[in-house]
Amino acid sequence: MGRFVMNARENLVQQALEGLEVSDGDLVRLNRDPDFVTRAEPARDEVAVVSGGGSGHEPLHTGFVGRGMLHAAVPGDVFASPTALQVRAAIEAIDTGRGTVLIIKNYTGDVLNFSIAADLLSNTHTVETVLVDDDLATSSEEEGGPGRRGTAAVVVTEKICGAAAEAGAPVDRVRDLGRKVVSRSATLGMSFRAPTNPLTGLRSFELEEDEVEFGVGIHGERGIETRRPSGEAADLVESLASPLVEALGLGRGAPVLAVVNGLGATHGLELSVAALELRRFLEGKGLRLERTLVGPYVTSLDMKGLSITLTALDDELNELWDAPVHTPALR
């Protein structure tokens, strides 16, 4: 599995955050006790956009703090939610009085802690929330369940909300745009090798050489099915993209944004081949692949695999997607 570059387990995330200031101190600042990351140059007089969640998914979320995207990111420990007090402190630090939009991936701990933070501030701050629940693999007919997981569509949500805030949109509008992205997005992922958790040294599951875990999330959980597909990239991509097209009800001519996301240890050559195959597949369906984001943006430690996110575009989303952005991971 190989060594993980860190010192003591207890301070891995803390030290990585300090390291982010070393690499990107021109863009971001680390606040300690409680820990959160803000822009180096605070925005003035615009709605604040805040996200966060467990670490181990870098560059998500800290790598997306900067002009045109997040105003703050609140990291928890590896695969663990940040506390409500961290989230509250981050909002207090960056809300300029125009209100805050909290972008929350749909996990029990995140939903709980971000909601408590919003409640704690309800008398003094306007805090609106956007819940990201894009992972098709966790769709269920069951009522009252936890709902779908939040995965790579969160990057699109953060970009669109950040651009809207930068353009001066009011807090309700930024929230509604975020919810619009979520309602028009879906994601599926697959893994060829599970991640190794640096805190335990354990790989979260084992696969045979010819096996692929289909429908994985980003926390080392098994997917919905273990498959033995052909080795062809074309087949792998189609198995992810086809259910997305169906779930989103994308008809011929529909303009689409695709995120071809490396889950940790997937090489650039692989993601490029996947992007090519995705374009072929979508064009074969009569869809227009108008925007792409290809790279490791929402990782699951050193998992080998990829996810594909599709978002149904329109002119409004196109324009916000194209707006300038300047963060450590997306420029």
Next chain:
Amino acid sequence: MGRFVMNARENLVQQALEGLEVSDGDLVRLNRDPDFVTRAEPARDEVAVVSGGGSGHEPLHTGFVGRGMLHAAVPGDVFASPTALQVRAAIEAIDTGRGTVLIIKNYTGDVLNFSIAADLLSNTHTVETVLVDDDLATSSEEEGGPGRRGTAAVVVTEKICGAAAEAGAPVDRVRDLGRKVVSRSATLGMSFRAPTNPLTGLRSFELEEDEVEFGVGIHGERGIETRRPSGEAADLVESLASPLVEALGLGRGAPVLAVVNGLGATHGLELSVAALELRRFLEGKGLRLERTLVGPYVTSLDMKGLSITLTALDDELNELWDAPVHTPALR
């Protein structure tokens, strides 16, 4: 080891290049037969900067084509040099008459084929070369040997030469600046897990859990020593950085650029911790870490490990490093 996302082995690189056009078609164009990548919007009236080499190191070099960096990149197959005819065609396509600087990593095949290309063009084009040979692990007293390998200092060289060309420097000046970067740079790498070659399915060497291969290159070759260091990031970083400081003769107060480079499957958390430890180490030596580049920039397929490159800065290099750049991998 896990599956590698591709179709037939024979067209892996070709398809990945087509995929680069899918993800970054606003910045780069693929020429086929012979294969090379140029900027989508050709530069006018400036010296051309060209590099290339075997594939499997992405984003190197194709990811560095764009304003302020390369004018063209010429990719070979995985870990194999491009042909002289590819290199010649790329130069012919983008040289505007101001001349071309060819940046060559020091490997026998690359040196041979890039030199032949320059020779073939000697009657019609001004082609100057910069040989990058930064890998300290391959230092040798032996005369007439192949010399040191070229590794991650090539990114710094490409950035500085590209910025100088963009600023209108003549061809000799761009070449001299590239050679200056090389003379002031050194790199060392280590691996925790060897890469698996997608063309053969074989891992290039095996390590025990507690072993680290010290002094590795970027082609799956073993390093100069197999070690069992402590698990501490601080020790790992010092073992790489200390010989670099010594080799470059960096004295107290010297300003330094550092590239903390992930070799393929190394996580962002790890690289951030390494960046933090590197700053601590350099500051302990009285050095000033003035610029950093942290991320997977020169990979060796899915190798787990990292390299550190140090470049001794001065005002001239600082200014060129800070100049705007707009490429798929560096902006």
